[in-house]
Amino acid sequence: KQEVTxxxxxxxxxxxxxxxxxxxxTDSAIYNLQWFRQDPGKGLTSxxxxxxxxxxxxxxxLNASLDKSSGRSTLYIAASxxxxxxxxxxxxxxxxxxxxxxxFGSGTQLTVLP
Amino acid sequence: xxxxxxxxxxxxxEKRQSVAFWCxxxxxxxxxxxxxxILGQGPKLLIQFQNNGVVDDSQxxxxxxxxxxxxxxxxxxxxxxxxxxxxxxxxxxxxxxxxAGNTEAFFGQGTRLTVV
Numbered sequence: 443k444q445e446v447t448x449x450x451x452x453x454x455x456x457x458x459x460x461x462x463x464x465x466x467x468t469d470s471a472i473y474n475l476q477w478f479r480q481d482p483g484k485g486l487t488s489x490x491x492x493x494x495x496x497x498x499x500x501x502x503x504l505n506a507s508l509d510k511s512s513g514r515s516t517l518y519i520a521a522s523x524x525x526x527x528x529x530x531x532x533x534x535x536x537x538x539x540x541x542x543x544x545x546f547g548s549g550t551q552l553t554v555l556p
Numbered sequence: 557x558x559x560x561x562x563x564x565x566x567x568x569x570e571k572r573q574s575v576a577f578w579c580x581x582x583x584x585x586x587x588x589x590x591x592x593x594i595l596g597q598g599p600k601l602l603i604q605f606q607n608n609g610v611v612d613d614s615q616x617x618x619x620x621x622x623x624x625x626x627x628x629x630x631x632x633x634x635x636x637x638x639x640x641x642x643x644x645x646x647x648x649x650x651x652x653x654x655x656a657g658n659t660e661a662f663f664g665q666g667t668r669l670t671v672v
Contacts, residue, residue: 531599538612542587542651547598548596549598
């Protein structure tokens with residue numbers, strides 16, 4: 443059974459710092475990995491999707507890397523802003539029979555202090 | 557392009573009452589998911605539909621939870637009777653069908669359920 447772990451559970455940084463969020467998974471037979479952002483009381487917003495054949499994806503100040511063989515992904519946020527404060531979740535996608543399983547970590551709660 | 561729509565946004569009920577949630581996925585998305593997210597945890601899959609058929613309901617508490625997706629579009633999730641531990645955010649998501657699982661999942665805003 444796939445297990446996804448995110449470390450740290452919470453992170454507080456001053457504005458302007460670069461930071462890295464970590465995600466690890468136990469079964470490397472994945473098809474893709476998604477990073478999501480969740481604001482309090484809201485749904486999930488997809489930030490980046492990395493296919494299993496890719497090593498990284500970039501969108502603006504965000505860069506996500508994937509090392510499938512070691513079961514790890516990182517989300518790098520450059521020049522953090524207070525508006526980046528949210529919970530960041532990673533999820534890995536696998537296929538089991540005819541079902542496409544999306545397994546989530548528990549998230550990292552990020553606070554960027556002005 | 558319209559996103560995944562869910563209603564209601566919030567619901568407060570007493571234990572042992574019943575409740576229903578509604579989801580309208582992105583047009584053309586064959587795959588629809590219902591997730592339960594308890595405060596401080598990641599979302600947990602309850603049920604997955606491919607068109608109007610169930611492909612995974614292994615974590616759905618079938619004694620009290622039920623879901624259907626008529627005509628392969630909208631879906632409803634029902635809880636009857638509700639328990640205190642059902643208090644959570646219920647998220648609906650949809651994606652295009654890709655047998656290899658390479659497609660992106662899109663989520664709605666969720667329904668926050670409080671059982672008192």
